[in-house]
Amino acid sequence: MIVIDINSDMGELPEALADGSQEALMQFITSANIACGAHAGDEQTIRATIEQAQRWNTAVGAHPGYEDRANFGRVELSLTGDEIADSVYRQLVTFTKVAEECGADVAHVKPHGALYNQAARDPQVARAIAQGVRRWSASVVLVGLAGSVMLDEFREAGFTIAAEGFADRRYDADGSLRPRRFRDALLAVPADAAAQAVRIVTLGEVLASNGQPIPIEASTLCIHSDTPGALQIAEAVHSALRAAGIMLKPLRDRAS
Numbered sequence: 001m002i003v004i005d006i007n008s009d010m011g012e013l014p015e016a017l018a019d020g021s022q023e024a025l026m027q028f029i030t031s032a033n034i035a036c037g038a039h040a041g042d043e044q045t046i047r048a049t050i051e052q053a054q055r056w057n058t059a060v061g062a063h064p065g066y067e068d069r070a071n072f073g074r075v076e077l078s079l080t081g082d083e084i085a086d087s088v089y090r091q092l093v094t095f096t097k098v099a100e101e102c103g104a105d106v107a108h109v110k111p112h113g114a115l116y117n118q119a120a121r122d123p124q125v126a127r128a129i130a131q132g133v134r135r136w137s138a139s140v141v142l143v144g145l146a147g148s149v150m151l152d153e154f155r156e157a158g159f160t161i162a163a164e165g166f167a168d169r170r171y172d173a174d175g176s177l178r179p180r181r182f183r184d185a186l187l188a189v190p191a192d193a194a195a196q197a198v199r200i201v202t203l204g205e206v207l208a209s210n211g212q213p214i215p216i217e218a219s220t221l222c223i224h225s226d227t228p229g230a231l232q233i234a235e236a237v238h239s240a241l242r243a244a245g246i247m248l249k250p251l252r253d254r255a256s
Contacts (some may be wrong), residue, residue: 004241005162005220005251006199007031008234009063009112009144012040012072013048013173013226022049025225028057028234033143035109036091039065039073053104056158059250060104061143061206064089064091065112065131072114074180081128084115088132094138108162108250109223110143111131111150119150120176126153133159141251146218149174162251165218167197167207167237168227173208175216190236197221197237220251 008025011034016022028034032053035041041049050072053060065073067087079087092109099106111119111129119126126144129155133142139160144150146163156162168187170178178185187193198220200206223234241248 001245001247002201004218004250005030005249005253006222006234006237006241007033007061007110007164007220007251008034008225008230009033010225011035011045011063014045014198015224017045017048021231022225023052023055025057025231025234026052028231028238029058030248031059031061031108031220033061033063033108033112034095035112036062036064036095037061038067038091039069039112043094043098046095047102050099050102050104052204054102055112059107059252060099061108061110061141061251062095062106063110063112063167064088065115073115076114076118081124081131084125084128084133085135088125089135091148092133092136096139100233106137106140107250108141108143108201110164110242116150117147117177118249119153120145120148123149123153126150126197130154130157130159143251145177146216162220163218163221164214164220165197165200166222166225167193167200168230168233171206171214171216173209173210173212173214175214178209188233190229190232193233194236194240198240200248201241202244202252
């Protein structure tokens with residue numbers, strides 16, 4: 001039987017915590033990547049999101065990004081490797097403090113936004129992330145873009161890795177995520193996201209923006225909680241995978 005994890009980036013939008021929409025999403029995912037207070041969030045949102053994950057038996061992970069709240073961590077910064085490592089480490093220390101207070105185990109780490117995208121193509125950035133995480137713990141799973149150099153660097157640093165595919169994002173022909181500046185970068189129609197998720201998991205491929213099939217081997221699928229209609233997308237992806245006979249398990253059980 002095919003097994004996959006569904007993850008989502010969370011703890012980024014206070015209004016999603018307040019109106020219950022974030023917790024509603026928890027029922028359709030198996031791993032939560034929680035903002036660590038740099039690009040978004042604070043100790044209060046970290047705690048609230050962890051508590052929601054615990055209620056749904058969802059695996060808890062850290063989601064560090066560039067310390068650039070004004071741009072939500074989605075603008076590339078020119079930092080040295082040491083600066084990136086130090087920033088990642090600081091965020092994980094903050095995150096762990098709250099997780100320990102909640103009695104939660106931190107299962108994985110997934111970089112956010114521009115930091116993630118840079119690491120996917122720049123081994124030095126990926127190496128710096130790994131160094132920052134290792135200073136904190138060497139026993140967590142590192143999540144990175146399937147087929148990218150960041151996974152090679154994470155593995156070389158001795159980490160267990162999880163290759164990530166995206167249900168709600170379109171791909172370019174080189175296997176990278178289509179930049180958000182393009183109007184078709186998001187798959188906001190639930191049926192389209194569900195079809196892409198099933199295609200990735202069952203066929204090991206995704207259709208790029210030009211219609212070209214490209215191979216992708218993923219052990220976890222991402223649905224962004226801030227994508228318009230995220231709840232409907234998550235429900236559709238969850239239902240389609242289950243209908244295809246695919247078992248859903250948390251990332252802590254799916255890393256390879």
